[in-house]
Amino acid sequence: MSRADALERYRSLPLPTTSEESWRFTDLRGFDPDAFARNGDVEASNPGSAADAIVGVESAAVATVTEDGIEIERAPEGITFEPLASHDRLGELVGADEKFAAHNAAEWQHGLLVHVPRGVVVEQPLYVRIVNTVERGALFWRMLVIAERESRFSVIEEYVSARPELEGYSNAVVELFVEQAARVEYVSVQNLSLSTWHFASHRARVGRDAELDWVTAGFGTKNGKVRIENDLAGEGATSRVTGAYFADGDQHLDYDTFQEHIAPNTTSDFAFKGALRDTASVVWRGMIKVEQDAQRTNAYQENRNLLLSDKAHADSIPGLEIEANDVRCTHGATIGQVDRDQLFYLMARGLSRGEAERLIVRGFFTDLLSRIELEPVRDALGEALEARIPRG
Numbered sequence: 001m002s003r004a005d006a007l008e009r010y011r012s013l014p015l016p017t018t019s020e021e022s023w024r025f026t027d028l029r030g031f032d033p034d035a036f037a038r039n040g041d042v043e044a045s046n047p048g049s050a051a052d053a054i055v056g057v058e059s060a061a062v063a064t065v066t067e068d069g070i071e072i073e074r075a076p077e078g079i080t081f082e083p084l085a086s087h088d089r090l091g092e093l094v095g096a097d098e099k100f101a102a103h104n105a106a107e108w109q110h111g112l113l114v115h116v117p118r119g120v121v122v123e124q125p126l127y128v129r130i131v132n133t134v135e136r137g138a139l140f141w142r143m144l145v146i147a148e149r150e151s152r153f154s155v156i157e158e159y160v161s162a163r164p165e166l167e168g169y170s171n172a173v174v175e176l177f178v179e180q181a182a183r184v185e186y187v188s189v190q191n192l193s194l195s196t197w198h199f200a201s202h203r204a205r206v207g208r209d210a211e212l213d214w215v216t217a218g219f220g221t222k223n224g225k226v227r228i229e230n231d232l233a234g235e236g237a238t239s240r241v242t243g244a245y246f247a248d249g250d251q252h253l254d255y256d257t258f259q260e261h262i263a264p265n266t267t268s269d270f271a272f273k274g275a276l277r278d279t280a281s282v283v284w285r286g287m288i289k290v291e292q293d294a295q296r297t298n299a300y301q302e303n304r305n306l307l308l309s310d311k312a313h314a315d316s317i318p319g320l321e322i323e324a325n326d327v328r329c330t331h332g333a334t335i336g337q338v339d340r341d342q343l344f345y346l347m348a349r350g351l352s353r354g355e356a357e358r359l360i361v362r363g364f365f366t367d368l369l370s371r372i373e374l375e376p377v378r379d380a381l382g383e384a385l386e387a388r389i390p391r392g
Helices: 003-012 099-107 340-347 353-369 375-387
Strands: 061-066 069-074 080-083 110-116 126-132 137-147 152-161 167-178 183-191 195-206 211-218 223-232 238-247 252-261 267-276 281-290 297-307 313-322 327-337
Touching (some): 003 099, 061 110, 061 137, 069 080, 069 110, 099 137, 099 167, 099 195, 126 137, 126 167, 137 152, 137 183, 167 183, 183 195, 183 375, 195 211, 195 238, 211 223, 211 252, 223 238, 223 267, 238 252, 238 281, 238 375, 252 267, 252 297, 267 281, 267 313, 281 297, 281 327, 297 313, 297 353, 313 327, 340 353, 353 375
Parallel strands (some): 061 126, 110 137, 126 152, 137 167, 152 183, 167 195, 183 211, 195 223, 211 238, 223 252, 238 267, 252 281, 267 297, 281 313, 297 327
Antiparallel strands (some): 061 069, 080 110
C-alpha cells in the first residue's frame, strides 16, 4: 500500500471509541493525533538530554532515533543494521487495517532494518533507543527484523522522552520474521513521559522449529494501546511473551495480545503482571486462536494485577477460540489488593510503608522476572519496578 493510500485509509477511519469492544476500557476523548507536529516539521532537541536508559547493556550495535532521523553509532559486520527505506516484507505483518497502524504506514520516516543471515550468531544485543524530543511532536517509528534460518541474536528497543514533562504522540510498528530454527530474543521497554500518548503494533511470524522469546515492559505514557501478536506459522514453533508494567498517578495502560496457532505442534506462553498505584488503570485483553490444522497445540496465557491503592483499577479479559480438537489451552487472570496483614507485619518491624510495598512488589514480580533469560534485562526491570514506589 502506498503512503497516499495509507493516509486516505487513516483519514477515513474514525478515532476509536469505547463503543467498540476492543476499546471498551480505553477512552481517547481529548486526543487528536493530527494536533501533533509530524516528524521533522519541528527541529528535534538533543536526545542526549533524555531520561537515562533503564536497560544498560554492552551492545554489538547501537541506533538512536528522533523526529529528525536515525543515527547508527555502530553495527557488527556480517549483518544488516541500517536505516529502513523500503523492503518486500515491509507491511506484510502489520498493514493499515486500523487507524493507528494506517497513520504509521502513511507518516513514518525513520526506521530500522535488522537482517541477520543464515546461521549467524550475534553474542551481544542490538540496541535501539527511540526518543521523543519535540514538545507536542509526533514520532512515527518502524522496525523490520528478519532472522534467517538457524540465526540467533537479541534486539532491545527502548522508548523514552527528552524531558519528563514533554507532551507527545508516539506511534510504533515492529514486524519480526523468525525463520526456520532461528532463535530471537526481543525486548521492548516503554518509559515515555506521563504526558505522551503511545500506540504500537508489534507482530511476529515464527517459523518451523523457531523460537521467539519476547519481553515487554511498560512504565510511562498517559494513555494509548499496545498490540502484541504472534503467528505460530511453522510446525514446532515456540513463542514466549513476558510482560511487566507499573502504573501510577492517572496513567492508563492497555495491552491487547493475540497468539495464533496456525501449524501443528506449536507452543505459546504469554504471562503479564502489573502493579498499580493511585488512580491508575490498566486493561489486558488476551486471545488464543487455534486454527483447524494446528493439532497438538499447547497454549497458555495469564494476567495478574496487584493493586496498591483502593482507587487503582484493572480489567483482565482472557479469551479462547479453538477450531482444532487435539489441543491444550489454558488461561488465568487475577486482580488483588495488597495483603494488609502482610503490609502491617512488615511495617511493625520498622519498615516504612514504601519500603514494605517495595518488598511486596519484589515478591509479586519474582516468578515473572525469572522468565527473562538476559540477566542485565532481568535485573534492570526488577530495579525499575521497585523504583516506582516512593521510599517514604
